[in-house]
């Protein structure tokens with residue numbers, strides 16, 4: 115048995131205060147009847163809970179969205195550096211691992227989960243899941259670079275990179291850009307800019323597939339995925355074989 119507000123948080127309907135507000139508005143039912151008390155006890159194995167008309171379903175898996183700070187590594191353990199899991203309390207770590215890697219000095223969206231199948235789908239090179247980054251670049255980024263990114267770049271792999279979309283926010287001795295890639299090669303963004311004579315001085319991932327970083331999360335903060343975010347990640351037809 116578990117408190118209804120906790121159950122709603124854990125099934126992805128929001129933070130404690132958000133789900134309490136939903137309860138107060140009468141938007142939650144248990145076995146067909148409206149329940150407004152956050153402390154109401156539900157049996158997560160039997161009771162039918164809906165919130166805003168949607169069925170809550172308890173999943174055995176955990177999905178956390180983190181705004182990874184600079185200075186920690188994407189690993190479950192490391193002899194030298196602090197890892198992203200070190201940012202979680204011990205009881206929350208369980209079997210979580212980061213779904214994909216960001217460099218030690220890269221910030222932004224990171225999914226931490228124990229759902230190996232979902233992580234595999236997101237990371238599979240065949241699926242071409244889009245990842246969008248914000249970057250500050252030493253060097254003047256121009257339309258010439260945009261074309262080169264679209265054409266594909268030689269970064270020392272067997273094949274050139276897949277078409278990447280570069281949007282220029284500011285062009286000057288230090289430029290600001292958004293870049294969307296379909297792959298996740300080691301140091302990919304840094305190597306792509308290096309290939310055109312520029313240098314990445316700051317990198318932050320903003321989205322991965324259907325999942326977008328919650329900008330309210332400060333570096334190092336994390337939260338459970340909302341139900342709609344998880345549904346979108348799971349449902350996404352990821353253009354396999356595009």
Ligand code: URA
Pocket residue numbers: 215216217218220300301302303304305317
């Ligand atoms: N590309 C990089 O160069 N670094 C990252 O952390 C992610 C993408």
